[in-house]
Amino acid sequence: MKKQLQCLLEKRAQLFVSKDGRNEEEAVERKRRLFEKRGAEIVRCTINSQIISKYVMEKEGRVIYLAHYQFLVKHGTEMYVEEQVEKRKAYFERGELMKDEKVASAEPGTAHPRLEREMLMDERISYEYDRAKAVRYAETWWNSYNPAFPRFEVNCTNFVSQCVHAGGAPMTGYPNRAKGWWCKNSNWSYSWAVAHSFRWYLSGTRVGLQTMEVSSPEQLMAGDVICYDFQGDGRFDHSTIVVAKDANGMPLVNAHTTNSRMRYWSYEDSTAYTPNIRYKFFHIIDRK
Template sequence: MRDQLHELLKKRVQQCVSHSRSSIHTCPKIEKKKESLSGRSGEIVKAQATGNVIRVGKEKEDVTPVEYRVHFKYLIKQKGIFYLEEEIEERIADFYKGVFVEDREKNPFKDSKKEEVSSDREFEEEERYEYEYDRMKAVQYAEKWWNTYNPAYKKFDVDCTNYISQCLHAGGGPMRGYPNRGKGWWMRSGNWSYSWTVANSMRWYLPSSNSGLRAEEVSSADQLLIGDVICYDFQGDGRFDHTTIVTGKDASGMPLVNAHTYNSRMRYWAYEDSTAYTPNIKYKFLTITDDQ
């Protein structure tokens, strides 16, 4: 099985830099990434993938599922400028009587709406918390921990907003509201506010906050600066599923972002190549403001 997975990864790497779609194992996600890049005058000039098996599932009707993790690196050229994008994929491959038959990426956001809470918008607090947001420190933190987890904080299965909160805190955003989970923005003593960990709560908290960490909504992604935040509603149903932080810009001045849950760095902000992407996707673009 490992040898077959190795061959599959070799084909996916070749697909990244090939202009042919004839392979029987063509990965739709890679084609979406290439199409998105082509529309931005970019291309993948080199790709690399390393993987490891996480778990071999129980055989059922002669089919054995194998969960594995892949670290992809893409060297991207856009308008004469190069940058490196990285991402971690969690995938499942099915083997029928030991022979590979199907491969798919797990969708980490499928069950994220289980985190719904009734107190998303209870954020008002009078006390003032002066701070100056250090965007570079926030981005440095985002780069350091994009593919690992700071042991000083609790880790979650859907970890995207927890990771973004840590980045914002590293940039100087002050915690407030403890111990009320529906108030403020905080993680302390093994507990946390909804706004710290739940994407939909952070989406409402940042532009609604009247003290401490807060943000202003802008109309388009190109208005964002490094250290700013993008919120994603993949289904377009009004509840936001995912959060990223801007860590760079591409050759056209559009945001590149880092994220957790499926860990990635310097990924194009629109997530058009994500398995969670739908035509109904909605975004919120939030620029962090100082409180002085």
């Protein structure tokens, strides 16, 4: 099965660089449309697999694996590598591949309680935000997990929180899970790990970390944060951190869950994307 799986991935990689018109695979076509819209080109694509589990019974088999995509991108005079890792499941009958699909993940926890707003009393919490350190952390851990922190099936906001904290943003609110932004002693605030709570924390924080919401992605810098409401229903589902800008001055981001590096900020190539998507762009104030 491993040989058939690698053959499948090699054929799929070729689809991303094919010049032969539209593609029947929706995910591939979505990616290609986004790059065409940007004026960018996928010069080369490679996909490697890592099998997580394998089940074989008589003439049927099932493999759960990680597919690691590497896209060599040409944008104007610049070239860079975008990477993504997604969890997939392949089904076989009599040694023949019958179905291959992405494994969906669920948001950790279902409750998104209203966060208590912290009031600044006599204490002032100062900090200096080091964007280079935040980006360095995002580059180090984009496809792995720091054992000093908890890990979730949907890990995007936990990852971005770690990056921002690595840049010097202070934790506040411990041990109240509905207050502030913190991760200590094997526990964490809702805002640390849940995308919707994180979005509201960034909008309303008055102690410690300070942000300014801006109107467009061009205004963001490396180390800033983007929050995503894929359905446009008011509930935010995803968080990313800006690590670079492309040739047009638009953000490239790192993220977890579908682990991604140097991915274009809009996520129009994502299976979660809908035309109703809404974004929040947060510029982190460097010094307080």
